[in-house]
Amino acid sequence: MTVDVEKDAPNVGRIRQKNEEVILRAAEEEFALYGFKGASMQKIADRAELPKANLHYYFKNKLGLYTAVLKQAIELWDNTLNDLTPEHNPAEVLPEYIREKIHFARAYPLASRLFAKEIISGAPQLQDYFSDGYQAWFDQRTAVFQSWIDQGKMDPIDPAHLIFLLWSSTQHYADFAVQIESALGSHPLANRHYDSASDTLIHIILKGCGVNVR
Numbered sequence: 001m002t003v004d005v006e007k008d009a010p011n012v013g014r015i016r017q018k019n020e021e022v023i024l025r026a027a028e029e030e031f032a033l034y035g036f037k038g039a040s041m042q043k044i045a046d047r048a049e050l051p052k053a054n055l056h057y058y059f060k061n062k063l064g065l066y067t068a069v070l071k072q073a074i075e076l077w078d079n080t081l082n083d084l085t086p087e088h089n090p091a092e093v094l095p096e097y098i099r100e101k102i103h104f105a106r107a108y109p110l111a112s113r114l115f116a117k118e119i120i121s122g123a124p125q126l127q128d129y130f131s132d133g134y135q136a137w138f139d140q141r142t143a144v145f146q147s148w149i150d151q152g153k154m155d156p157i158d159p160a161h162l163i164f165l166l167w168s169s170t171q172h173y174a175d176f177a178v179q180i181e182s183a184l185g186s187h188p189l190a191n192r193h194y195d196s197a198s199d200t201l202i203h204i205i206l207k208g209c210g211v212n213v214r
Helices: 005-038 041-048 052-058 062-082 090-107 109-120 127-131 134-150 159-175 177-184 191-208
Strands: none
Touching (some): 005 041, 005 109, 041 052, 062 090, 062 109, 062 127, 109 159, 159 177, 159 191
16 A cells, blocks of 8 residues: 555644644643643643653653743744834734733733743743844834834834833733732633723723824
8 A cells, every 4th residue: 555645744744733732732731830840741741641652752851842832932922023013003003912912811821821930930941042032033023113103103112111011911911810810709700801901901001102092
């Protein structure tokens, strides 16, 4: 029997993608609960309901898997900023960005908390990420905001600190979910809470930037 490798390749790719996603989600839960030191590849395999050998097929070791979980979360956040250009109107794209970040806080809360723990610990596993062109990437993002300021689309404020505000205010709903749920008496938060959070942040941040909310 002959195998049509070209025809079978898409199926193999889908299976690999599915298995990697299952492993990443299981690892995300295990690392968020027990930290890097407390988690083990066997526990992650059990949580993913896969043989331990499968984990090592896709990820060489625990550190590689931990780093992959962190980088997946970072890429989700960074990609939303990558789409912003000087030609955009901040009155249109900033509300979209805020809503997208609130969506990430709701859909991937464990990844956000794991990232926060890593940063609080001094980012020992992300040193390569932050030293490999990170400042240049960040400077490119602030340049977009500065261009909006120069074009009169925004008030003259510090773009870097505006980005920090956007990050912290949206990720707060993942990192401090327990506190927010207790304050609002909703476990978990309902759709209306996330919608209200988005609307409130959009109103306050855009007004603070001198952007006319449409």
